[in-house]
Amino acid sequence: MKKQGRNFLAAILLLVIILTSTAGAAEEPNQQLFREIEMELMCADTCGMHLPSCDNDTALEMRGQIWERINAGYEKKEIIQGFVDIYGIGILAYPPRSGFNLLAWVVPFFGILAGGLLVYLVLNKWVKDPDDCDGEEDFADDVNLEEYKELLAGEQLKYL
Amino acid sequence: MAELGYLSVILAMVISVYVMVAFLVGMKRQDKRLIKSAKGGVAAVAFLVTLASFTLVWSLVTSDFSVKYVASYTTRDLAGFYKFSAWWAGNSGSMLLWAWIVALFTLIVTYSRGHDDNIMLPVVSSILTFNTFFFLAMLAFVASPFERLGYTPADGNGLNPMLQHPGMVLHPVTTYLGYVGFAIPFAYAMAAMLFNRTDDYWIKVTRRWTVIAWLFLTLGNLYGAQWAYVELGWGGLWMWDPVENASFLPWLTGSAFLHSVMIQERKNMLRLWNISLIILTYALTIFGTSLVRSGVLASVHAFVDSPLGGYFLFMTVLVIVIPFAVMISKLHILRQENEFQSFISKESSFLLNNLVLLGVTFATFWGTVYPVISEAVTGIKVTVSVPFYNQVNGPILLAMIILMGICPLIAWQKSTVGNLLKNFLYPVIFTVGVTVALYLLGMRKIVPLIGLTACAFVLITHIIEFVRGTKVRMRMTGEFVLTALGRLVVRNRRRYGGYVIHIGIIMVAVGMIFSNSYTLQVLKPMRYGESVAIGDYNLTYQNLQMRAEGNNEVVFATLSVYKGERYLGTLQPDKIFYPYWQQPRTEIAIRGTLKEDLYVVLDRWENDGMASFKINVNPGIMWVWIGMYVMIFGTAFALWPGRDRALTPKYLRRG
Numbered sequence: 001m002k003k004q005g006r007n008f009l010a011a012i013l014l015l016v017i018i019l020t021s022t023a024g025a026a027e028e029p030n031q032q033l034f035r036e037i038e039m040e041l042m043c044a045d046t047c048g049m050h051l052p053s054c055d056n057d058t059a060l061e062m063r064g065q066i067w068e069r070i071n072a073g074y075e076k077k078e079i080i081q082g083f084v085d086i087y088g089i090g091i092l093a094y095p096p097r098s099g100f101n102l103l104a105w106v107v108p109f110f111g112i113l114a115g116g117l118l119v120y121l122v123l124n125k126w127v128k129d130p131d132d133c134d135g136e137e138d139f140a141d142d143v144n145l146e147e148y149k150e151l152l153a154g155e156q157l158k159y160l
Numbered sequence: 161m162a163e164l165g166y167l168s169v170i171l172a173m174v175i176s177v178y179v180m181v182a183f184l185v186g187m188k189r190q191d192k193r194l195i196k197s198a199k200g201g202v203a204a205v206a207f208l209v210t211l212a213s214f215t216l217v218w219s220l221v222t223s224d225f226s227v228k229y230v231a232s233y234t235t236r237d238l239a240g241f242y243k244f245s246a247w248w249a250g251n252s253g254s255m256l257l258w259a260w261i262v263a264l265f266t267l268i269v270t271y272s273r274g275h276d277d278n279i280m281l282p283v284v285s286s287i288l289t290f291n292t293f294f295f296l297a298m299l300a301f302v303a304s305p306f307e308r309l310g311y312t313p314a315d316g317n318g319l320n321p322m323l324q325h326p327g328m329v330l331h332p333v334t335t336y337l338g339y340v341g342f343a344i345p346f347a348y349a350m351a352a353m354l355f356n357r358t359d360d361y362w363i364k365v366t367r368r369w370t371v372i373a374w375l376f377l378t379l380g381n382l383y384g385a386q387w388a389y390v391e392l393g394w395g396g397l398w399m400w401d402p403v404e405n406a407s408f409l410p411w412l413t414g415s416a417f418l419h420s421v422m423i424q425e426r427k428n429m430l431r432l433w434n435i436s437l438i439i440l441t442y443a444l445t446i447f448g449t450s451l452v453r454s455g456v457l458a459s460v461h462a463f464v465d466s467p468l469g470g471y472f473l474f475m476t477v478l479v480i481v482i483p484f485a486v487m488i489s490k491l492h493i494l495r496q497e498n499e500f501q502s503f504i505s506k507e508s509s510f511l512l513n514n515l516v517l518l519g520v521t522f523a524t525f526w527g528t529v530y531p532v533i534s535e536a537v538t539g540i541k542v543t544v545s546v547p548f549y550n551q552v553n554g555p556i557l558l559a560m561i562i563l564m565g566i567c568p569l570i571a572w573q574k575s576t577v578g579n580l581l582k583n584f585l586y587p588v589i590f591t592v593g594v595t596v597a598l599y600l601l602g603m604r605k606i607v608p609l610i611g612l613t614a615c616a617f618v619l620i621t622h623i624i625e626f627v628r629g630t631k632v633r634m635r636m637t638g639e640f641v642l643t644a645l646g647r648l649v650v651r652n653r654r655r656y657g658g659y660v661i662h663i664g665i666i667m668v669a670v671g672m673i674f675s676n677s678y679t680l681q682v683l684k685p686m687r688y689g690e691s692v693a694i695g696d697y698n699l700t701y702q703n704l705q706m707r708a709e710g711n712n713e714v715v716f717a718t719l720s721v722y723k724g725e726r727y728l729g730t731l732q733p734d735k736i737f738y739p740y741w742q743q744p745r746t747e748i749a750i751r752g753t754l755k756e757d758l759y760v761v762l763d764r765w766e767n768d769g770m771a772s773f774k775i776n777v778n779p780g781i782m783w784v785w786i787g788m789y790v791m792i793f794g795t796a797f798a799l800w801p802g803r804d805r806a807l808t809p810k811y812l813r814r815g
Contacts, residue, residue, distance in 0.1 A: 090542060095542040112522070
């Protein structure tokens with residue numbers, strides 16, 4: 001069993017090595033900057049596609065413009081702002097983090113926090129004795145064993 | 161034939177009204193003959209919708225272009241397979257497919273063995289038949305696939321070339337099977353409330369349907385991703401497009417439901433919550449359909465110019481308002497009396513799992529509808545795409561993965577801090593080891609490092625579950641290790657099938673983390689003989705040629721591929737030009753290995769042979785597909801018929 005376990009772990013580590021052997025490969029800085037800018041923009045056409053996913057003429061033209069500005073030494077922010085100035089904020093692939101649109105970013109997390117609070121309140125109501133978390137150590141240790149015993153008991157009922 | 165199809169739809173619609181009335185009246189009067197007659201009506205509806213479907217397929221495969229739908233989506237020389245799949249290529253045809261699946265599922269449920277005296281069945285069949293009725297009414301009055309043109313064109317407009325792919329044949333069918341499958345637990349939940357039987361009966365009866373629906377929805381999503389990957393040419397799997405989100409939302413709530421029902425089965429708790437979840441899941445399937453057909457949100461996947469959106473939105477409201485109203489009226493029987501024994505228990509961890517899944521659901525829903533909200537409030541429509549979901553859903557999905565690892569380590573009923581420390585020790589040591597190994601191997605990006613650490617944690621906790629169960633079994637029965645392991649998993653299929661599904665999900669997650677974080681890309685115009693290096697690969701552009709395939713013209717480039725000094729062969733990306741379609745279809749050349757995909761797209765070219773290529777090295781993609789098949793295997797294993805499938809243990813009572 002132990003040998004099998006070791007073999008399995010070795011297989012997993014081998015898999016990790018196989019997959020990570022490209023992970024360290026770096027792109028040249030401009031290529032990376034280009035991809036970062038591309039990620040933040042939508043295609044200006046009416047196709048509704050994220051720029052990295054779009055291959056129509058407008059997308060190709062936009063990519064050309066990004067490269068021109070990168071080669072001209074513009075910063076990421078300036079390049080993105082340039083597109084916003086031309087096409088409006090709808091060209092961004094995300095809502096701006098200001099004004100009303102800040103809601104887009106915070107509401108999901110407030111929703112989860114509210115849900116978490118609800119779960120806490122519910123658990124507080126349902127748990128028989130909330131202060132009893134650290135007691136009955138032996139019982140708790142037995143629970144997993146009980147679970148397997150229970151499975152076996154179920155099997156015996158069916159097979160014997 | 162088209163008239164026969166339309167007539168079948170009308171007749172099926174009328175009979176479905178009779179079925180609903182006869183079931184309800186028969187049930188009220190305890191009239192078995194009337195109920196039997198209604199059951200016959202269910203069979204008649206299924207037969208008629210099958211006949212309607214057959215007539216549409218017949219018109220498609222025989223190229224009867226006098227039928228508008230056939231002329232719109234096929235051509236004479238379209239391959240037979242795609243003529244058949246054109247059944248669901250258009251709006252009305254896809255609704256007919258939906259109606260057919262609901263009608264067949266209703267038939268199966270109504271005539272299930274051992275349910276002759278099931279008092280809930282008339283209500284269940286009525287609810288399902290209402291679904292069929294809705295789709296038939298849409299087909300009869302709003303969008304009929306049997307409409308004649310009034311003349312017969314020489315040829316049709318043709319099927320969108322992008323849909324001529326096996327992935328696009330499988331994706332809609334599997335998605336619909338998933339959507340419709342959730343109608344069955346939904347219908348049983350409604351019946352359970354109406355009959356005041358809110359124990360776990362309805363859950364047990366529908367468990368297989370729920371798992372099958374979940375599996376098909378999973379496959380629907382993954383086949384969609386596969387199609388996008390090999391057909392759209394952008395090198396990714398998931399774009400967080402509104403229509404993609406539409407099928408992801410019920411998958412999330414369906415997953416939450418699959419987990420929380422276990423608490424009801426064991427402790428008869430969470431009755432209200434489970435009914436809410438299945439209502440929400442079913443409502444989201446209809447909401448998803450309304451999104452695809454409404455044109456409210458821009459999407460590359462949506463049907464265009466559809467008048468159906470409003471009707472589906474109405475149906476969505478209906479399947480939210482009425483069931484929740486029934487639920488509120490039944491609150492007194494849905495309240496629970498049992499208690500949890502501890503804050504730290506598997507039950508509590510399932511609640512957290514539900515919170516996280518619902519959190520992703522809410523965030524995805526919010527992101528999907530936010531452009532409409534922002535436009536309504538500020539007058540400016542913003543876009544919510546990949547960067548938003550990566551930043552908002554990313555951390556929540558990470559929490560979900562971590563919980564997948566924690567849940568198996570926590571005991572049912574009660575765990576203590578000491579118990580947790582003991583159970584978490586080896587997994588945490590292993591996880592830290594993997595993280596250090598990843599870092600030392602050159603992984604410096606923090607986000608994928610955290611994601612992969614979480615995946616490693618889940619993997620090891622699941623392996624430990626198999627090892628621990630086998631060891632206990634060996635100790636208690638004296639069985640040999642492989643016998644113990646085999647019997648452990650075969651005789652507890654539901655539990656270990658579930659773990660296999662989790663492992664499949666982790667494989668998908670690992671593939672997605674690698675492909676999202678470590679894709680290399682080069683966009684390069686090249687002349688004959690010119691080379692480009694990307695990662696370990698070196699590609700040389702050999703030539704550009706053209707060939708004829710039937711009426712289509714194919715322009716293809718040949719690139720020789722080397723990895724270091726080793727010659728790997730050639731890749732031939734191409735573009736296919738169809739005489740009836742403005743845009744050519746892009747065929748991507750992929751050389752896939754377990755480690756990575758070399759992904760080459762022929763972008764455009766000049767007359768002198770100069771051509772632009774998009775070349776990606778996408779790591780880990782193969783693991784997404786392997787994970788998908790592991791999930792299928794796990795589900796089939798959990799559901800395989802036999803003595804073991806129904807094992808749903810209750811707690812042993814301690815004296």
